[in-house]
Amino acid sequence: MKRVFNFSAGPAMLPEEVLREAQADMLDYKGSGMSVMEMSHRSAEFKEIIETAEQDLRDLLSIPENYQVLFLQGGATQQFAAIPMNLMRKKKADYIVSGSWSKKAFKEAKLYGEANCVASSEDGNFSYIPDVDALTFNEDADYVYICQNETIYGTTYHKLPETGDVPLVADVSSMFLSEPMDVSRYGLIFGGVQKNIGPAGVVIVIVRDDLVHDDPLPFTPTIMRYATQVEAKSLSNTPPCYGIYICGLVFKWLKGIGGLAAMQKRNIEKANLLYDFLDQSELFRATARKEDRSLMNVPFVTGSDELDALFVKEAKGHDIVSIKGHRSVGGMRASIYNAMPREGVEALVAFMEEFEKAHR
Ligand SMILES: Cc1ncc(COP(=O)(O)O)c(C=O)c1O
CATH class of the missing domain: 3.40.640.10 (Type I PLP-dependent aspartate aminotransferase-like (Major domain))
Incomplete structure (x- = not known):
């Protein structure tokens, strides 16, 4: 399994x-x-x-x-x-x-x-x-x-x-x-x-x-x-x-796990991992205004439709699935709801780093 x-x-x-x-x-x-x-x-x-x-x-x-x-x-x-x-x-x-x-x-x-x-x-x-x-x-x-x-x-x-x-x-x-x-x-x-x-x-x-x-x-x-x-x-x-x-x-x-305050703490940690990476990246960019960012849904783009499509395709090989953005906006979207473990976000960030090195 x-x-x-x-x-x-x-x-x-x-x-x-x-x-x-x-x-x-x-x-x-x-x-x-x-x-x-x-x-x-x-x-x-x-x-x-x-x-x-x-x-x-x-x-x-x-x-x-x-x-x-x-x-x-x-x-x-x-x-x-x-x-x-x-x-x-x-x-x-x-x-x-x-x-x-x-x-x-x-x-x-x-x-x-x-x-x-x-x-x-x-x-x-x-x-x-x-x-x-x-x-x-x-x-x-x-x-x-x-x-x-x-x-x-x-x-x-x-x-x-x-x-x-x-x-x-x-x-x-x-x-x-x-x-x-x-x-x-x-x-x-x-x-x-x-x-x-x-x-x-x-x-x-x-x-x-x-x-x-x-x-x-x-x-x-x-x-x-x-x-x-x-x-x-x-x-x-x-x-x-x-x-x-x-x-x-x-x-x-x-x-x-300790109720909603404990859940919120985990969710903030997970979201920060991803937003911190996005904010220093030279390839990827988060699309939502910083003050209004969601802890749950993180849309991001590279700026190139071809690279976005390649990212989504290659992500699958790293067991990262359903990362494509909504059909109305394109790009990528990572939904990191309660049940997404921290390791999932870590795996995503690691793959983004690797992808950036190859395509910057
Ligand atoms: C914020 C929000 N409201 C409403 C809906 C529609 O939900 P449903 O498909 O259960 O009707 C969605 C679905 O993705 C949603 O994200």
């Missing part, structure tokens, strides 16, 4: 310990005589799995009592619609457009009401996060929306916008559980789990009680109403059971 260093932006690496535990549980989950994949979502065993997963997530993020935790299907993209449908009661929301993902969410929101773009970094090819201190928000907006870590451009908010009484809604897909967060700063947090937490197919929504309305926009499908899922504890219909089980194992793994 050979494991590679997988720098994919998602689905992405999972901790090897978690995969081994899932492997051990595969045929007979805790004496049940079946796999979690074969188990009724109404069984006592699954009830324990989902309830434990929720509690562990609550412990990791210190989620206050007045927030609900939902494990849903439809990916983060479905939330681009579910959020306006459930929250746009005055039919008005402010969006900060800092990259492809917030742009998509903004476009979707326009289908349901007045979505205002209060700031955009598209003029700089989304290489930076707009200055949140310079912004004023509509006081009568239902919410202010951000994508807190833009996966494609490798930018992140190091400071959150002050939105007063207007709830802040954040897509945290590509930074979920990579560092501690103050949940009370937000009205709603959501993210697909396939980057930092588990297999594709689960999206986690953390929503404050007062935003769970019984009367969302009238056409909101029953299954997409937060109230439906809150009442059913995410079991309104069959949930993505196996995915939730793996998320639960990852939560335990995170607790085992």
Whole structure:
């Protein structure tokens, strides 16, 4: 068996310990005589799995009592619609457009009401996060929306916008559980789990009680109403059971290594290794503005399309895979999520040094 260093932006690496535990549980989950994949979502065993997963997530993020935790299907993209449908009661929301993902969410929101773009970094090819201190928000907006870590451009908010009484809604897909967060700063947090937490197919929504309305926009499908899922504890219909089980194992793994502060420390060390190399390199260059750099997604280029392509090709020979940049921007991107070991980043930097010597 050979494991590679997988720098994919998602689905992405999972901790090897978690995969081994899932492997051990595969045929007979805790004496049940079946796999979690074969188990009724109404069984006592699954009830324990989902309830434990929720509690562990609550412990990791210190989620206050007045927030609900939902494990849903439809990916983060479905939330681009579910959020306006459930929250746009005055039919008005402010969006900060800092990259492809917030742009998509903004476009979707326009289908349901007045979505205002209060700031955009598209003029700089989304290489930076707009200055949140310079912004004023509509006081009568239902919410202010951000994508807190833009996966494609490798930018992140190091400071959150002050939105007063207007709830802040954040897509945290590509930074979920990579560092501690103050949940009370937000009205709603959501993210697909396939980057930092588990297999594709689960999206986690953390929503404050007062935003769970019984009367969302009238056409909101029953299954997409937060109230439906809150009442059913995410079991309104069959949930993505196996995915939730793996998320639960990852939560335990995170607790085992010391929680989110310990995870953040590891992530900073890994990211610094790569950024320090990039900053002194005469061949490679990081594309995101320094102050807004992400700890999770690191896009970089050589300046030559041919050399970029050669780098991606030769990297495979060093067990460095999925390092190609997003098709919309080209170049390279190293996604160094929680489960990427430090050795993976070391191997990448070593190969970059070697490549630079050969091609400078
Ligand atoms: C920040 C962000 N938001 C949303 C999405 C879309 O997620 P999904 O494919 O789960 O709908 C992605 C996917 O890569 C993402 O990186």
